[in-house]
Amino acid sequence: MKKLAKSKLFEVWSIIAKEHELFVPVEQEGESVNFSLWQEGEHVNLDHLKTNVSPKQIVFPQTETYLKFKTTGKKLSLENVGGKQAPYVLFGVRPCDAQSFALIDNVFLTEPVDRFYEERRNKGILVSLACSNPEETCFCQAFGITPGEAPQGVDVATWDMGTFLLWKPQTAKGESLTNQLNGVLEEALAQDEQDCQELQQDIQQKLKDLPLAKIDPKQITGDLKEIFDAKIWDEYSSRCLGCGSCTYVCPTCHCYDIRDFDGGKAGERFRCWDSCMFSEFTLMAHGNPRKTQKEKFRQRFMHKLVYYPNNNEGVYACVGCGRCMDKCPVNMNIVKVIKKLGGEKA
Amino acid sequence: MEKIAAKVREVAKQALASGAVTKILGWETGEFWYDASPVFITDEKAADSLIWDAFCVTNLSKYLIKELKTTQKIGVFLKGCDSLAFNQLLKDHRIDQEQVVIYGLPCPGMIDPEKVKKAGLHQGLLKVKRSGDELTFVTANGEKKVSSRSFDYDKCLRCRYPNPVVYQELIGEEIVRETSNEDRFADVSALENLSPEERYDYWTKQFSKCLRCNACRNVCPACSCEKCVFDNVAAGISGKATVDSEEQFFHIIRAYHVAGRCVDCGECSRVCPVGIPLHKLNHKIMKDMNELYGTYEAGVDGADKSPLVTYTLDDTDPFDGHRQGEK
Numbered sequence: 001m002k003k004l005a006k007s008k009l010f011e012v013w014s015i016i017a018k019e020h021e022l023f024v025p026v027e028q029e030g031e032s033v034n035f036s037l038w039q040e041g042e043h044v045n046l047d048h049l050k051t052n053v054s055p056k057q058i059v060f061p062q063t064e065t066y067l068k069f070k071t072t073g074k075k076l077s078l079e080n081v082g083g084k085q086a087p088y089v090l091f092g093v094r095p096c097d098a099q100s101f102a103l104i105d106n107v108f109l110t111e112p113v114d115r116f117y118e119e120r121r122n123k124g125i126l127v128s129l130a131c132s133n134p135e136e137t138c139f140c141q142a143f144g145i146t147p148g149e150a151p152q153g154v155d156v157a158t159w160d161m162g163t164f165l166l167w168k169p170q171t172a173k174g175e176s177l178t179n180q181l182n183g184v185l186e187e188a189l190a191q192d193e194q195d196c197q198e199l200q201q202d203i204q205q206k207l208k209d210l211p212l213a214k215i216d217p218k219q220i221t222g223d224l225k226e227i228f229d230a231k232i233w234d235e236y237s238s239r240c241l242g243c244g245s246c247t248y249v250c251p252t253c254h255c256y257d258i259r260d261f262d263g264g265k266a267g268e269r270f271r272c273w274d275s276c277m278f279s280e281f282t283l284m285a286h287g288n289p290r291k292t293q294k295e296k297f298r299q300r301f302m303h304k305l306v307y308y309p310n311n312n313e314g315v316y317a318c319v320g321c322g323r324c325m326d327k328c329p330v331n332m333n334i335v336k337v338i339k340k341l342g343g344e345k346a
Numbered sequence: 347m348e349k350i351a352a353k354v355r356e357v358a359k360q361a362l363a364s365g366a367v368t369k370i371l372g373w374e375t376g377e378f379w380y381d382a383s384p385v386f387i388t389d390e391k392a393a394d395s396l397i398w399d400a401f402c403v404t405n406l407s408k409y410l411i412k413e414l415k416t417t418q419k420i421g422v423f424l425k426g427c428d429s430l431a432f433n434q435l436l437k438d439h440r441i442d443q444e445q446v447v448i449y450g451l452p453c454p455g456m457i458d459p460e461k462v463k464k465a466g467l468h469q470g471l472l473k474v475k476r477s478g479d480e481l482t483f484v485t486a487n488g489e490k491k492v493s494s495r496s497f498d499y500d501k502c503l504r505c506r507y508p509n510p511v512v513y514q515e516l517i518g519e520e521i522v523r524e525t526s527n528e529d530r531f532a533d534v535s536a537l538e539n540l541s542p543e544e545r546y547d548y549w550t551k552q553f554s555k556c557l558r559c560n561a562c563r564n565v566c567p568a569c570s571c572e573k574c575v576f577d578n579v580a581a582g583i584s585g586k587a588t589v590d591s592e593e594q595f596f597h598i599i600r601a602y603h604v605a606g607r608c609v610d611c612g613e614c615s616r617v618c619p620v621g622i623p624l625h626k627l628n629h630k631i632m633k634d635m636n637e638l639y640g641t642y643e644a645g646v647d648g649a650d651k652s653p654l655v656t657y658t659l660d661d662t663d664p665f666d667g668h669r670q671g672e673k
Contacts, residue, residue, distance in 0.1 A: 032621060062557070248559045
């Protein structure tokens with residue numbers, strides 16, 4: 001294990017940014033914090049727990065052009081423009097968000113593999129940051145995430161130890177990044193590692209005291225048909241405004257649409273995020289199988305709590321980050337749904 | 347507000363028991379100290395779950411469009427701003443007044459949870475009680491009283507109608523508040539003082555944050571089309587791309603579409619997940635309309651006509667009489 005003095009963060013970022021695009025949590029206009037490209041002078045905020053929008057946009061951009069097309073006379077020319085070119089480092093990603101990448105991987109990296117997504121994942125180095133102070137809307141533990149531990153799959157795991165970050169490379173990519181920073185990183189002492197253990201215990205204790213500590217989707221019993229026909233969908237969907245806030249701030253939602261900018265003789269084909277809340281979602285030539293907000297609302301939660309786990313060895317498609325709770329204009333959210341379906345420990 | 351909350355439950359129970367209405371639209375509490383969500387009740391026993399506190403910010407009037415299609419008579423709790431929205435929905439022929447019983451709630455202002463969090467008062471917070479401008483922050487370790495409006499939503503600080511403008515029954519007493527017309531469009535004046543280039547940059551930056559989630563549209567009481575043009579695939583403009591041109595197009599079209607019908611409830615800005623100050627667009631249009639055609643406030647009256655749907659020969663020509671059509 002290594003350690004990175006906070007006073008040397010700027011130096012580290014400068015080194016990383018020489019050969020990579022570096023994404024860090026940046027405070028914008030003194031208001032929200034979001035992952036964006038690091039530049040000298042940006043106000044990086046590593047204390048802020050949840051970025052306003054999830055870092056999903058780095059691996060799965062909201063809008064991504066696939067190809068450009070042009071006709072000259074009778075000749076049609078196509079130009080492939082998709083894919084990520086530059087290697088990048090995502091610095092300070094929280095364990096819930098890191099887990100969300102693994103969930104999206106299950107969708108995009110199984111056959112047929114989504115090449116553009118794969119390229120973005122391969123070009124990225126993830127540096128996670130443990131959550132020293134989980135918030136009241138956090139319920140990642142309901143999905144087996146331990147925000148104090150090093151998340152699986154991240155290249156470097158870090159912990160905020162006050163004056164320094166404890167730095168633990170976990171993969172070959174992580175080792176390689178660590179080597180590049182050799183001049184700045186220091187060796188961690190046995191005491192540091194012991195302090196980290198204490199921090200982890202402290203985090204575990206904090207988790208137990210959170211208001212949503214008892215949320216447990218595994219307590220949801222009943223077969224698919226029973227849940228599908230539950231009364232809750234009528235009751236809760238009637239309050240839903242049908243906007244896409246929850247889906248667009250969600251780190252695990254991954255539905256998309258493919259559209260064209262059609263300029264007549266030239267245009268672009270692009271992929272963009274879609275939302276199951278929208279009226280034209282699943283619209284087909286014959287009409288829409290999900291006619292009302294009830295069906296759309298049900299789909300969102302069935303997907304996360306039933307369909308996805310059925311297809312992925314029981315893993316839920318939610319990481320408990322709580323962003324949807326923060327953002328819903330009418331305070332409807334997945335926790336209310338889980339509770340109503342019986343997903344709570346006694 | 348707790349005494350009023352008890353009355354809210356009582357009124358709802360009686361209305362359902364007597365058969366005066368068959369459904370009540372109100373609010374219920376949820377997981378957190380700031381959690382209030384709409385609830386629709388048909389059983390009088392369920393009326394016990396109704397609340398009225400400083401977090402009942404959601405406007406229930408727009409739900410009437412959908413609910414009245416299946417329910418003959420509905421009772422609804424409306425604050426001042428919500429009642430403006432109600433009037434506008436009436437005027438837009440989206441709801442039928444005969445089917446609705448309005449229980450008006452004078453509103454002291456709603457609390458913005460973000461402001462409480464920023465002040466660090468949210469740690470261990472269990473409940474926030476409000477009585478006029480006196481707030482009581484209740485934690486497991488005791489209570490802290492603060493007398494201040496500094497936690498109110500910005501939109502509530504600008505509020506000009508704390509009391510409902512239309513109701514069948516007023517619950518509680520009217521709130522007396524000084525409301526100032528002077529600063530109402532200060533946000534617009536600040537933007538107008540910028541150069542066109544600066545202004546363009548300002549809005550481009552704001553719109554570039556847009557996620558195209560449609561929360562602003564869906565919460566808006568003036569956005570009540572059965573099918574929005576942006577949901578109409580056949581129209582060819584339902585672009586979901588987050589590129590400047592699409593974002594600007596969406597917001598400018600929306601602002602113009604609600605021109606003369608926006609009741610200035612500020613919900614668009616409140617619900618925006620990325621914090622775009624959308625109300626400023628509406629304010630700009632209102633300010634211009636007021637300057638051109640005289641003061642008009644949508645929603646205050648349920649029957650008068652907006653200057654944009656009336657025409658008189660001596661109407662000011664915006665390209666002639668009003669700043670000569672300058673940018």
